[in-house]
Amino acid sequence: MIKIKDISKSFDDKVVLESISGEFQKGKCNLIIGSSGTGKSVLLKCIVGLIAVDGGKVFYDMRNFSDADHDMKAEIRREIGMLFQGGALFDSKTVEKNVMFPLDILTKMKPDEKIDRVNFCLKRVGLENVGKKMPSEISGGMKKRVGIARAIVNNPAYLFCDEPNSGLDPQTSILIDELIQDITYELNTTTIVVTHDMNSVMGMGDNIMYLYKGHKLWEGSKDDVTHSGVRELDDFVFANKVMSALRDKL
Numbered sequence: 001m002i003k004i005k006d007i008s009k010s011f012d013d014k015v016v017l018e019s020i021s022g023e024f025q026k027g028k029c030n031l032i033i034g035s036s037g038t039g040k041s042v043l044l045k046c047i048v049g050l051i052a053v054d055g056g057k058v059f060y061d062m063r064n065f066s067d068a069d070h071d072m073k074a075e076i077r078r079e080i081g082m083l084f085q086g087g088a089l090f091d092s093k094t095v096e097k098n099v100m101f102p103l104d105i106l107t108k109m110k111p112d113e114k115i116d117r118v119n120f121c122l123k124r125v126g127l128e129n130v131g132k133k134m135p136s137e138i139s140g141g142m143k144k145r146v147g148i149a150r151a152i153v154n155n156p157a158y159l160f161c162d163e164p165n166s167g168l169d170p171q172t173s174i175l176i177d178e179l180i181q182d183i184t185y186e187l188n189t190t191t192i193v194v195t196h197d198m199n200s201v202m203g204m205g206d207n208i209m210y211l212y213k214g215h216k217l218w219e220g221s222k223d224d225v226t227h228s229g230v231r232e233l234d235d236f237v238f239a240n241k242v243m244s245a246l247r248d249k250l
């Protein structure tokens, strides 16, 4: 479980996050949703420690990450798997080497053990026999799967996914969402997904935090998101034409 308390962040005069608190549950897909530019990615980066917060604290299973010393931070970081927006694969490395990268830098595993673990993870994401290919030789959906394999290769307790569906067609997006969901339940990870895709919200939103202009306006689950009573959230949810057509039937 990850807990955040009063997270605030500004860039120069621009306030991007204002006193955001909340909990992200273990073994669940926790979504941070909201319109473009509302602070979702910045919040995720604050939680991971890629951006320094102006105020507030982040706790990983009761461990105070914000005030932790170097060793404790390194220990927590080793427990994090991250699927970056756009995949962020190394173009000059094979798929196998991309997935192995966290094991190379974070573990002392033997070469054979690393290969076994990489092959296991590639198989888990439905990608057998592509280990020797270069990223340029595989599709966008396959690249996301490689990114997921890399994110889970070191058996993370925490899994972060920033816009996992960006650039994918709707069907592939659903498959990627389902994969993230299945892995979350299998590995019992505390998973945080940043998205503005309503299909993802309705498919995988166990817990949802809705951000609006740097404020948390609502939290709940996919079962409640369509009748929150929050006007800004309604505007976001029903901006989608399919959702809008369904609104009258709800």
Ligand SMILES: Nc1ncnc2c1ncn2[C@@H]1O[C@H](COP(=O)(O)OP(=O)(O)OP(=O)(O)O)[C@@H](O)[C@H]1O
Pocket (backbone or CB within 6 Å): 011, 016, 034, 035, 036, 037, 038, 039, 040, 041, 042, 043, 196
């Ligand atoms: N390093 C930075 N320096 C200055 N401003 C930044 C920086 N990173 C983000 N911002 C600003 O913070 C605001 C929130 O950005 P953020 O990337 O969190 O939005 P988002 O909700 O994830 O949007 P999207 O869905 O489009 O990715 C934006 O106005 C952005 O320009």
